[in-house]
Amino acid sequence: MASIVKRGKSYRAQVSLYKHGEHKKVSKTFPTKKEANLWALEMELAKGEGKELAHRTTTFADFFENWIYVVKIKDVKETTFQNYTRALGVIRTLFQDIQLKDLNDIVVQGKIDKYAETHSRKTTHEVLLKIRTALRDAYARGYISNDFSGLLKTRGENPPKRNKALSITAFKKLRNHALQHPEEEFNLLVLLGLETGMRRGELLGIRPEHLYEYGIQVRYSISPTSDDTSLKTPNAKRDVSINKEVYELLRKVPVKDNGYIFNFGGFKQSELLAELLKELDIEKTTFHGLRDTHASFLFAQDIDIAYVSKRLGHVNIQTTQNYYLELMPEKKHQQDADALNLLSSL
Structure with a gap:
């Protein structure tokens, strides 16, 4: 069962896990008891559905790296894989130490919008497509509780076309x-x-x-x-x-x-x-x-x-x-x- 503990002006929610003979716990702190209870309920429901909550403390950047070197490397051409490795550098810069458990459409959209400030809409969209695919994989494996990838949008402007046809x-x-x-x-x-x-x-x-x-x-x-x-x-x-x-x-x-x-x-x-x-x-x-x-x-x-x-x-x-x-x-x-x-x- 989940536990809610008041710590000063905040509330810490904790959920116990048991997997492969080991006891583990995941926790998160909230400003109100209501938010803590809601999160604890979501975690208990996810646990009941078999979600791999123990992986939720993995950073998104680490997950993405493991995903491309274990999964995508076998699915795409070498030249395409190079695009994924370049995207990894972008994701490490944008997401840094943000963990899977802290991801939602608002957080990810904010990072994408930040990237779009200095890159073309086309380049931003290519990065977003890779992020979406990785998030769907994380959801399918039970590392995140819901699939919000479809809510993410590409924003920004495209610069004038450089590959211009001559007269x-x-x-x-x-x-x-x-x-x-x-x-x-x-x-x-x-x-x-x-x-x-x-x-x-x-x-x-x-x-x-x-x-x-x-x-x-x-x-x-x-x-x-x-x-x-x-x-x-x-x-x-x-x-x-x-x-x-x-x-x-x-x-x-x-x-x-x-x-x-x-x-x-x-x-x-x-x-x-x-x-x-x-x-x-x-x-x-x-x-x-x-x-x-x-x-x-x-x-x-x-x-x-x-x-x-x-x-x-x-x-x-x-x-x-x-x-x-x-x-x-x-x-x-x-x-x-x-x-x-x-x-x-x-």
Whole structure:
């Protein structure tokens, strides 16, 4: 049975546990007797339902670490697991010594909101998803009394998109420069990014045996944080066609000692691209922005969206629509004119 003891101006509630031949106790102090009784009742009910109350004094950070190294390490790819280990650092900073027994939606939401003050909404959401999954696991194992993970929300603002699609004019200018200066290996990498929409890791993962007339078999992806060369998703395994001119230039690139066609270059492709775009007086984007540019250009030319989605290696068309298809300025002006002409003809 639970006991309530008055200690000065506060009340200490204590619940006795018996498990595996050992007696243990969990306790908590409250400002009022009513709160102490309510907590004691909740603990007794949870104990009766078989909840593992002895684990409630474990810190959330320690639980999360144990959870990812025992459970998640077997469920996800190595590159994905690296994201969990980075999230562990965030959770240790945010939650510090807060124990499982002290967690509720108000406490956790406060920590998430604090993180959102200095991070984008997308980054915050990725951390929240991992916290939610860990909390559900803790509840399933009886370490917390209720599952409040569904009450947690992502807040904050998203900064302007960095992976911005280039205009058609800028696209042509950059492509022509790369074609005219193929002796610079990086220019050819940029050309392939524009020509294929392949991810950076997929481009770096091209080996001679992946070339066919005229196209590239996407089979590997090189990561700056892992030795895992597997592709992002099963749909990422695909064959991407290229024109003859680009194919012939690619065949001339000397194969490196590691068997790949391109140097990894310290994974500084976005920095190198920024320098190139500045030199050519082209609006700034990231290397991943070349993928957006490729997709948006095809979209602007009325290429079927199902083809674009398959070419990019997306799981479904919705992903393509949500993240990669933008109206390039020239296309938007054309659409505006067409819309006005239709209205004028009424």
